[in-house]
Amino acid sequence: MLSGSQGGYVILVRKAETLKSLNGLDLPRKTRLHLLRSELSLLELVEAGRAFAFYSDANPKAFAAKPQWKIDLVAALDKAGYIRHDFYPKTYRAINLLRTVKGIENHPLLVNKNYESFRAMTDEEYDALIEALHSRLSELEYDIVNNWFGLDGGLRLGFTAISERYGISHEQVRLTLAKALRKLKYSNTIPPLLDTLS
Numbered sequence: 001m002l003s004g005s006q007g008g009y010v011i012l013v014r015k016a017e018t019l020k021s022l023n024g025l026d027l028p029r030k031t032r033l034h035l036l037r038s039e040l041s042l043l044e045l046v047e048a049g050r051a052f053a054f055y056s057d058a059n060p061k062a063f064a065a066k067p068q069w070k071i072d073l074v075a076a077l078d079k080a081g082y083i084r085h086d087f088y089p090k091t092y093r094a095i096n097l098l099r100t101v102k103g104i105e106n107h108p109l110l111v112n113k114n115y116e117s118f119r120a121m122t123d124e125e126y127d128a129l130i131e132a133l134h135s136r137l138s139e140l141e142y143d144i145v146n147n148w149f150g151l152d153g154g155l156r157l158g159f160t161a162i163s164e165r166y167g168i169s170h171e172q173v174r175l176t177l178a179k180a181l182r183k184l185k186y187s188n189t190i191p192p193l194l195d196t197l198s
Contacts, residue, residue, distance in 0.1 A: 013116055014081040017045040025076035031069045047079040050115050054087055084115070087152065090126045097149050101184045136187050140166070141180035148177055 018043050019025070022032055035045060052066065053074045077083050121129075130151065134142055143166070150156040159170045166173070 012081065013084050015116055015155065016043050019043075019046055019080075019082070021119055025073075027076045027082055028072055031072040031076075033071045035073065045073065046077060046082055047115075049073045050083060053078065053083045053085075054092070057085065057087060057092075086120050088120060089150075091120045093149050094121055094126065094129055095136075097145070097151070097184075100149075103185075133184070136183055137180050141176055141183070144173060144176050145180050145184075158194050 013041065022035055022045075029037070038045075040048065042108070049070075054068050056066075056074070074083065098195045133151075137145065144150055144162055147154075147157040147162050147165070157165070159173050163170050170175075
């Protein structure tokens with residue numbers, strides 16, 4: 001088990017490489033056969049299950065729309081101690097902002113080594129990120145970034161909803177978002193906690 005400190009308590013999650021075969025997971029027979037036929041390694045299966053669990057924690061409605069084998073895999077990994085449940089929505093939102101600003105294609109948190117050691121953001125760290133965004137961006141830029149990433153805890157909005165909310169065109173929303181992200185890319189706004197994942 002790997003332990004990490006989070007807000008005064010200890011998080012335990014098993015390292016992906018400790019899974020030596022699918023027999024180490026309590027899987028339904030049909031799902032086990034499906035996974036054996038896949039071309040994914042055990043490490044890739046753990047990573048895929050963790051990614052699905054992470055996105056499902058951030059958006060529970062996504063869980064119901066997935067194939068049964070994915071649901072079975074997450075349940076088995078969770079039961080065996082390979083899944084974390086301490087990634088609060090604010091951490092998810094902040095990491096999506098990081099990925100976009102830094103141009104990271106794959107989700108850095110969902111690589112097994114990062115997943116096992118990452119410390120979720122504290123309220124103070126999240127507040128510092130929001131304050132840093134406010135200090136670097138104009139009011140409109142901040143509002144568009146906030147709505148695009150759902151930083152205030154609300155739903156993420158698309159170009160149409162944002163343009164209707166602020167009475168500007170889709171193109172103005174797109175250009176303002178791009179300008180804001182460029183500003184963030186070339187500033188020291190992203191806290192070191194998130195920089196470690198780039």
